[in-house]
Amino acid sequence: xxxxxxxxxxxxxxxRAGTPLLYTTLGEIITERSGVLNLGLEGIMITGAFTGFAxxxxxxxxxxxxxxxxxxxxxxxxxxxxxxITLKANQSITGLMLVLLGLGITxxxxxNYIGEVAFYIDPVKIPVLSDIPYIGEILFSHDPLAYIxxxxxxxxxxxxxxxRYGLEIIAVGEKPEAADSMGVNVDRVRYIATLLGGFLVGVxxxxxxxxxxxLWTEGMTAGRGWICLALVIFSGWMPQRxxxxxxxxxxxDVLSFKLQAAGVGVSYHxxxxxxxxxxIVVLLFSVIRKRVAFGAPAALGVPYIRGKKE
Amino acid sequence: xxxxxxxxxxLAVIAAGLLSGCAGEEKQxxxxxxxxxxxxxxxxxxxxxxxxxxxxxxDLGRQYIEKNYGxxxxxxxxxxxxxxxxRVIRQFAEQGYDVIFTTSFGFMDATITVAKDFPDKIFEHxxxxxxxxxxxxxxxxxxxxxYLTGIVAGSMTTTNKIGYVAAVxxxxxxxxxxxxxxxxxxxxxxxxxxxxxxxxxYDPAKEKEAAISLIDKGCDVxxxxxxxxxxxQAAEERGVYSIGYHTDMSKFAPKAHLTSAVWNWxxxxxxxxxxxxxxxxxxxxxxxxxxxxxxxxxxxxDAVPEEVRKMVEEEKQKYIKGEVPEQYPFVGPIYDQxxxxxxxxxxxxxxxxxLSMNFFVDNVVGEIPAS
Numbered sequence: 267x268x269x270x271x272x273x274x275x276x277x278x279x280x281x282r283a284g285t286p287l288l289y290t291t292l293g294e295i296i297t298e299r300s301g302v303l304n305l306g307l308e309g310i311m312i313t314g315a316f317t318g319f320a321x322x323x324x325x326x327x328x329x330x331x332x333x334x335x336x337x338x339x340x341x342x343x344x345x346x347x348x349x350x351i352t353l354k355a356n357q358s359i360t361g362l363m364l365v366l367l368g369l370g371i372t373x374x375x376x377x378n379y380i381g382e383v384a385f386y387i388d389p390v391k392i393p394v395l396s397d398i399p400y401i402g403e404i405l406f407s408h409d410p411l412a413y414i415x416x417x418x419x420x421x422x423x424x425x426x427x428x429x430r431y432g433l434e435i436i437a438v439g440e441k442p443e444a445a446d447s448m449g450v451n452v453d454r455v456r457y458i459a460t461l462l463g464g465f466l467v468g469v470x471x472x473x474x475x476x477x478x479x480x481l482w483t484e485g486m487t488a489g490r491g492w493i494c495l496a497l498v499i500f501s502g503w504m505p506q507r508x509x510x511x512x513x514x515x516x517x518x519d520v521l522s523f524k525l526q527a528a529g530v531g532v533s534y535h536x537x538x539x540x541x542x543x544x545x546i547v548v549l550l551f552s553v554i555r556k557r558v559a560f561g562a563p564a565a566l567g568v569p570y571i572r573g574k575k576e
Numbered sequence: 577x578x579x580x581x582x583x584x585x586x587l588a589v590i591a592a593g594l595l596s597g598c599a600g601e602e603k604q605x606x607x608x609x610x611x612x613x614x615x616x617x618x619x620x621x622x623x624x625x626x627x628x629x630x631x632x633x634x635d636l637g638r639q640y641i642e643k644n645y646g647x648x649x650x651x652x653x654x655x656x657x658x659x660x661x662x663r664v665i666r667q668f669a670e671q672g673y674d675v676i677f678t679t680s681f682g683f684m685d686a687t688i689t690v691a692k693d694f695p696d697k698i699f700e701h702x703x704x705x706x707x708x709x710x711x712x713x714x715x716x717x718x719x720x721x722x723y724l725t726g727i728v729a730g731s732m733t734t735t736n737k738i739g740y741v742a743a744v745x746x747x748x749x750x751x752x753x754x755x756x757x758x759x760x761x762x763x764x765x766x767x768x769x770x771x772x773x774x775x776x777x778y779d780p781a782k783e784k785e786a787a788i789s790l791i792d793k794g795c796d797v798x799x800x801x802x803x804x805x806x807x808x809q810a811a812e813e814r815g816v817y818s819i820g821y822h823t824d825m826s827k828f829a830p831k832a833h834l835t836s837a838v839w840n841w842x843x844x845x846x847x848x849x850x851x852x853x854x855x856x857x858x859x860x861x862x863x864x865x866x867x868x869x870x871x872x873x874x875x876x877x878d879a880v881p882e883e884v885r886k887m888v889e890e891e892k893q894k895y896i897k898g899e900v901p902e903q904y905p906f907v908g909p910i911y912d913q914x915x916x917x918x919x920x921x922x923x924x925x926x927x928x929x930x931l932s933m934n935f936f937v938d939n940v941v942g943e944i945p946a947s
Contacts, residue, residue, distance in 0.1 A: 275789065376626060488776070488778075527770060
């Protein structure tokens with residue numbers, strides 16, 4: 267017998283915990299679809315979290331904070347784009363460099379912001395709908411950014427699979443030489459996809475500090491960037507699946523607390539492993555079922571050099 | 577040619593990035609020397625000062641002795657236990673620091689090892705049990721302050737459900753929960769303490785979720801052990817009360833925050849530094865409590881009624897006047913969750929018992945995960 271109150275509490279928490287993952291995963295999906303592998307999510311997220319918090323504190327406007335969190339993410343993504351697209355450098359290394367850079371810089375600059383109270387984005391209870399028992403709590407009592415994230419997934423799905431821009435991104439990620447011969451500017455498309463992706467990752471970070479935890483501390487992303495790299499694979503590079511994946515992983519993250527509060531004895535050590543175990547299982551599946559839907563973009567992580575034979 | 581420049585710039589940027597990454601690990605701050613006989617003190621921290629909790633509270637102590645005793649101080653933060661710790665401690669000793677404070681339990685063996693090689697230096701390890709001729713230990717009886725905050729929580733709850741967001745199952749955390757629960761029991765025998773473990777010291781988002789889970793369950797007072805004030809924020813948002821830890825957390829939750837159990841390390845650091853300056857330092861095992869002010873509770877929220885304040889003050893005075901043993905409230909009768917008598921009426925738990933505590937008292941709901 268499952269207590270409906272407990273279930274509602276779990277589902278509502280899953281959406282809250284999943285939203286920062288969703289922004290970040292959507293960002294990385296766009297980036298990877300264009301063939302650029304950005305491993306620096308953890309560093310970009312934390313930079314977004316810090317910048318968003320600082321801007322909110324200084325301007326008094328949390329939405330401006332979210333915007334600048336995104337812009338900060340874009341700046342780091344630009345560094346990555348410059349190395350991996352213009353210089354054709356090893357993408358894994360620049361990505362990892364961004365992690366160190368982001369964690370280091372925000373730890374250093376963020377010192378004076380710890381313990382400050384900024385301005386935050388609060389949940390909005392949608393009139394009437396939020397009064398529906400259980401459903402209201404689960405679906406209609408979140409902050410605006412949580413709804414925007416779902417909308418964004420739909421928009422990105424549409425752009426990727428129903429517009430010319432999306433087709434160009436996918437083409438560049440699958441067969442850049444073919445796209446090039448069709449007159450698509452490979453580098454430009456990759457730049458745009460990487461910068462846009464960086465923006466969303468930065469917003470994911472800003473969500474953590476401005477809407478979720480509502481504070482700034484050093485290293486507060488606590489490994490979520492790495493989880494999102496797995497989520498991209500989990501969602502098969504599809505924005506619509508990312509919604510499901512992010513909420514599922516968000517739910518796994520909080521499940522242990524709900525069970526403990528309900529008096530079910532679980533080892534939190536085990537619970538902490540669950541998201542990673544799920545990732546491994548999904549990876550296994552994606553290897554076993556070599557279907558296109560599960561496959562990575564063919565040119566992922568490979569710099570495109572015109573005229574170079576593989 | 578242009579391409580080559582770009583590569584050079586690129587390498588420079590990467591190098592700068594890596595350097596700043598490393599620099600984040602270990603920063604040293606040096607102040608102007610004073611005119612007195614100069615003592616140099618170094619601090620080794622396990623986490624960034626910015627965690628707003630444990631390390632932050634130690635750094636307040638460091639700043640205090642620097643300002644008040646003209647001691648030249650340096651610190652290394654975010655030092656990994658059992659990893660980089662020995663090297664960092666050794667480096668401070670080689671650089672001529674007279675006294676080196678290592679502020680995490682996990683630094684114990686590294687401290688002892690390095691101390692052997694530097695017999696003329698003084699080492700002070702926080703929260704451990706190994707000592708040597710030139711190694712002392714120090715800690716605070718935080719459970720005393722926890723007990724007082726439990727009295728506040730037990731008085732303020734109306735649902736008789738109190739939530740406790742616990743960090744990692746080690747005796748220090750368990751002792752805090754039990755002391756808190758005994759405080760609750762003193763004023764409200766019907767109330768239960770619900771424990772949720774996060775397995776984290778600072779992951780604000782998770783700690784907030786853990787607090788929300790407890791609030792959803794009906795808990796109307798939330799206590800916590802982690803370094804971040806996220807649990808306080810959850811209480812503020814949901815309109816319930818909260819009890820903070822480490823430092824006064826009232827500014828994060830002005831309405832919810834009732835009081836915090838706080839550290840005041842400057843008391844111990846001042847004592848040790850005075851001994852060092854006067855040349856009378858000897859290896860001691862310092863474990864002070866509320867009577868010396870090492871631990872305390874922060875000012876109350878206006879919502880706390882007068883009679884509760886009075887009762888807390890009376891209990892606090894018992895420690896200060898020496899009317900109760902230092903181990904109070906761990907004085908029998910104490911029952912565990914299964915109802916077994918752990919300590920009979922009037923018996924006092926020894927310090928040994930406290931340091932190895934691995935059970936919950938009878939008004940706690942929840943399990944201690946096997947570690």
